[in-house]
Amino acid sequence: MADKPRVAIFDFTGCEGCELNQLNFEDQLLDILAHVDIVEWREAMDGHADEYDIAFVEGSLSTPDCIQRIHEVRRKAKVLVALGACAVQGGVNAVKNTHPIDEVREEVYGQDKYLFPTLPALPLSSVVKVDYNVRGCPMTQIEFLKVFTSLVMGKEPVEPEHSVCVECKLKENECVFERGMICLGPVIRAGCDAQCPSVGQYCTGCRGLVPEPNLEGMEEILVSHGLSVDEAWKRLELYNANEVEGVRS
Amino acid sequence: MVQLFLESDRVAELVAHLMKQKSVFAPHAKGRKSFAFEEVKDPSAAVLDYPRVMHSIRKFFFPPQETLMTFDLKENTCSVAETPAADAIFFGVHSYDLGAVHRLDYNFSEGNPEKNYIARRQGAVFVGVSYKPDEFHFSGSVGIDPYDTAGFDIFLTKLLDGYIVEALTPVGEGLLDGIELPAHEAGKPARGHFQQHIYLPQAKLGQVMDGSYQNEVWDDTAKKCVGCGTCNLVCPTCYCFTVEDEVNVQVTGGSRDRRWDGCMLRDFSAVAGGEVFRETLAERQRHRVFRKFKYISDETGQPWCVGCGRCTACCTAGISIVNIINRLVGDYEKVAVTPI
Amino acid sequence: MINFEMVSPDNAKDLYLPVMAEIIKVEQMTELETLYTVALPDGAELGHKPGQFVELSIFGVGEAPFSISSSPTMPGVFELGVRKVGMLTEVLSRMQPGQKVGIRGPFGNGIDLENFKGKDVLIVAGGIGLVPMRSMINYVIDNQQDFGKLHIVYGARTDSELLFEDELERWTADAGIDYRVTVDQGSSEWTGPTGVITTLIPGLELDLANTVCCICGPPVMYRFALMALKSKGLPERNIYMSLERRMKCGVGKCGHCQINSSYVCHDGPVYHYPEIKSLQEAL
Incomplete structure (x- = not known):
């Protein structure tokens, strides 16, 4: 590539932890910067850019203003990458979608609720075309590097479709269920190298559901390990409310 | 065959004796209630009394993740990765896991013999140990007894207070040189008692499978199955893999790596363009079971399942391969006795 | 025990190492399909039969099977007709004559x-x-x-x-x-x-x-x-x-292309109809 691709980074509704995670690339940050020019990044620098090749976008869309801004980003970017659970599938924000929107507004803003227009928390892909995803909460660093090097090489990044269980098994982790915990790994997309189960935690599902998940089957698993039906679906909804909503009967 | 006796509290001494001759790999306690085969550093950490290890010793010959070659993107060249011989003692192996290694030996030898596996497999010495079948083992139904010494260099048979030690090959005899063990006079214990059984002699399973392609058990199983792939990945006779290129952050080079893959995963049979050839979980469950009891079995006359019980023990959905087979057996017998 | 003799390491092969072959000609056939003419090093012949395929790889991108489109009667080079449908073919579509790709094969039975x-x-x-x-x-x-x-x-x-x-x-x-x-x-x-x-x-x-x-x-x-x-x-x-199936290894090991008991890369891709009629997953 003759000129370095210009990269811009944007945030919508989210905690900005994904961007922080980008700044945490201590060992690789210089290598990353050798391949691209960062032209806009509110969290790390001043200034605006009118043109860029790759936009990394964090956060879900939850206000009319968000919708307008994401269209603007899409128009200017050749490639748009959704960064993290909020941007990819709505993330934790989307839990609010399981409640009536007026109740949500009142809970958050009280009597000022009419001053703050709000929408259900949506993934970027429900409004604009998203080219690639970096999943996770915060976004998975190893996956970011894969997507990044793919873009530098001009090849399409491949999104893993298999479950987190695969990565646990490759590492010969003791199954989280064997440790007496409840894990969503069987229906959650891999790509994080089973980060949480590998350090004694359980999978909360931040990377989104595998394609065509058998959620009734997963409900049965969770219930057989001690959750109530309602608790089971609440667990699944934590990061994946938008996808789970349609399935639960 | 000379039978020697090893007191339970001398096991570490035997391990230490073996370690003087070659690296020793043995089961170690891992996590809350699991066991894993690892290289022995402390002889007293080796465990002989365990139900099953998470991964069988296939992981030393066919690693979960392995670099096939490294490449240089600037020069556009590649060089093949080293595949060193195991050259080690595998201590405390259960008979079904060695049976699984023999099956993989076949898979990686027939057709196009694969150097990666075959090279790694060299110099492996096997010390077996008998085990008490738990609620998942069913090796007896596929012709592998807990006391089956076939293929082992040394075999340890569990007694109440220790082990009968038998050297079965010249290599095994050599390894026992220099450790003083008394002779074992009394006989061997009775055959292992299994809690799990396939309700049909092994020789007839082929016929059962022939008629089970359209059985309802596949759809019924698919309702519970979430397609996580665990049953494939823990199976000691599974050897499917996928290959991917990894590139370094500098984008100057990388490696072509393979990792274990499984036919229960949806993308396993997807081709470029999006077509998935085994779209449903029912089709995938059937394929998995047919791989274990029909396809290679028709070719070799042996079940490709060794009855270790891992796929059942590890299935969070509680799917039992023995129950699947027994349902097929039940339907087969119904048809067999129903006059047409 | 399984009745067979394990192959010695000397008789086992580096199955996955490609040879570097040069793209001689690139010819756009349609919007999606391109014909690549490829030459092995030192003028070596591929030695294929009609119906066989090769595994083509680009380092850092990956490897995929492609049918050989030229007749064995074409000397010195062979042709691959490629449809742009995935990551590898996308990168391949940007390659020019003179650039090199990895080739393994020919694989499969080919037409008898x-x-x-x-x-x-x-x-x-x-x-x-x-x-x-x-x-x-x-x-x-x-x-x-x-x-x-x-x-x-x-x-x-x-x-x-x-x-x-x-x-x-x-x-x-x-x-x-x-x-x-x-x-x-x-x-x-x-x-x-x-x-x-x-x-x-x-x-x-x-x-x-x-x-x-x-x-x-x-x-x-x-x-x-x-x-x-x-x-x-x-x-x-x-x-x-x-027949076409997903393939990774091309040599009958990785399992992806299996149709019931048959490995397409090894037993196929060309099948005699009476023989695959009984394979329910084939058609």
Whole structure:
């Protein structure tokens, strides 16, 4: 590539932890910067850019203003990458979608609720075309590097479709269920190298559901390990409310 | 065959004796209630009394993740990765896991013999140990007894207070040189008692499978199955893999790596363009079971399942391969006795 | 115990190491399909049979199987007809003559030519199914003395998707070849027949007992092509078909391409119809 691709980074509704995670690339940050020019990044620098090749976008869309801004980003970017659970599938924000929107507004803003227009928390892909995803909460660093090097090489990044269980098994982790915990790994997309189960935690599902998940089957698993039906679906909804909503009967 | 006796509290001494001759790999306690085969550093950490290890010793010959070659993107060249011989003692192996290694030996030898596996497999010495079948083992139904010494260099048979030690090959005899063990006079214990059984002699399973392609058990199983792939990945006779290129952050080079893959995963049979050839979980469950009891079995006359019980023990959905087979057996017998 | 002898390491192969081959020519055939001419180092011959495939790799991107489109009678080089459908083919589409790619193979059984020799040959090719079949077609044309009449039935979605146009013209002009083509949907310039490929089969004039057929096309085509050929009266034993599945290793190990008990990369991709009729996952 003759000129370095210009990269811009944007945030919508989210905690900005994904961007922080980008700044945490201590060992690789210089290598990353050798391949691209960062032209806009509110969290790390001043200034605006009118043109860029790759936009990394964090956060879900939850206000009319968000919708307008994401269209603007899409128009200017050749490639748009959704960064993290909020941007990819709505993330934790989307839990609010399981409640009536007026109740949500009142809970958050009280009597000022009419001053703050709000929408259900949506993934970027429900409004604009998203080219690639970096999943996770915060976004998975190893996956970011894969997507990044793919873009530098001009090849399409491949999104893993298999479950987190695969990565646990490759590492010969003791199954989280064997440790007496409840894990969503069987229906959650891999790509994080089973980060949480590998350090004694359980999978909360931040990377989104595998394609065509058998959620009734997963409900049965969770219930057989001690959750109530309602608790089971609440667990699944934590990061994946938008996808789970349609399935639960 | 000379039978020697090893007191339970001398096991570490035997391990230490073996370690003087070659690296020793043995089961170690891992996590809350699991066991894993690892290289022995402390002889007293080796465990002989365990139900099953998470991964069988296939992981030393066919690693979960392995670099096939490294490449240089600037020069556009590649060089093949080293595949060193195991050259080690595998201590405390259960008979079904060695049976699984023999099956993989076949898979990686027939057709196009694969150097990666075959090279790694060299110099492996096997010390077996008998085990008490738990609620998942069913090796007896596929012709592998807990006391089956076939293929082992040394075999340890569990007694109440220790082990009968038998050297079965010249290599095994050599390894026992220099450790003083008394002779074992009394006989061997009775055959292992299994809690799990396939309700049909092994020789007839082929016929059962022939008629089970359209059985309802596949759809019924698919309702519970979430397609996580665990049953494939823990199976000691599974050897499917996928290959991917990894590139370094500098984008100057990388490696072509393979990792274990499984036919229960949806993308396993997807081709470029999006077509998935085994779209449903029912089709995938059937394929998995047919791989274990029909396809290679028709070719070799042996079940490709060794009855270790891992796929059942590890299935969070509680799917039992023995129950699947027994349902097929039940339907087969119904048809067999129903006059047409 | 399994009754077999484990191979010694000296007799086992580095199955996954490619040789670096040079792209000699790149020819855009349609919007999506490109024909690559490739040469092995030191002028080595690939030594393939019609119906075989190679694994092509680009380091850092990956590896995928591609049917060999040229006849073994073409010396010094071989051709791969590639449709741009994935990451690897996307990167490949940007490569220029002089650049190198990794090649392993040829793999697969290929067409068993002995069963076609002395017979009339019928090729039924749908879409990019023509890519592997062209190898056989050109082999038959170059060895006319060994074969009877050559029938080619070819179908594409639209006339803009027709492949190897120069050759199609030559086949049309060659009185010795019974070449028929149809498109599902023709453009305003299309003067030939429209309709799915199976509509061409009833009109064929075949010496049924003496004609051997090979089919290759998209998954949906096989069943209908078979029905048409059977109702035409072609005996099942005279039918072969070349199948596509996901492949990784190409050498019968990785398991991806398996159809029931059969590894497409090793036992196929060309199957004798009576033999795969019993494989439920095949068609």
